[in-house]
Amino acid sequence: MSASLPGAAGDLATEHPDVWKAYAALGKACAEAGTMTERERRLVKLALAIGAGSEGAVHSHSRRARAQGIDEAALVQVALLAIGPLGLPRAVAAKTWIEDEDAKR
Template structure:
């Protein structure tokens, strides 16, 4: 099961605009996400946490929000999502971990 959003109506406005303006590119992008998701044995919740960690690592507030929102919809415990930010502290630094925690808390509170 792919865990990327494929329906442009469910996307934040900017991504939705890109999906509608460039549907072939959007379709290829979602197919890549599906293929990557199905390429290995990692379970759904773990994939969501890895994707959240990658978003935290790139300091992308929008991507953190996206993965937190989808994680909550998938039943991931908010404390589990917060743990990802705390785990980032030794590698990324405390300020970046705290920033990620605030982004997670934007939706997980």
Template sequence: MAEKPENLPSGAAEVARSYPEVWEAYAKLGQACAEAGPLDGRTLRLVKLALAVGASSEGAVHSHARRAVAEGVSREELRQVALLAIPTLGFPQGVKALTWIEDITDPHG
């Protein structure tokens, strides 16, 4: 089921409110992709976080980190995703991802 607009970041919430059919289709696509293979929920969340890191999407990193924490993924596991980005994406991208993850896992600094 698609997230309710009030639970979404502002940009996504505006799309969900203004174009509910588009949002619902997008959510169904995400669900179908998640169910298309054998990965479990924890692995899916970590992969989606890694994809967000690779896309350099701060909002998506925040979203997937937030969801991962809610699903019981540890701070250390999330940090490892950022560290794994360093050899492939470069040191600056890995450090940037680490700070985005820490925005969620350690919001008070």
């Protein structure tokens, strides 16, 4: 299970597979609870990660968005949309975190 998960998430999945399984099931249930498309859900999750100031989550959701075929411009737009509610410094940080993942490709 942890082979597909980087860093601490992979470690948690390996060390506590029952906890990880329950966490994954909760995520699936939440995703299926509404009418959003997979693309919409991914962009919202990216926005929430930006709002939380979580660099790791922004990296993760950026990687996963690209794997789903979401283009860089859409990801950067999410960061730009953060300027109003979160401020320029948080938005610029998020943009650099998104670009970190692009640079790794």
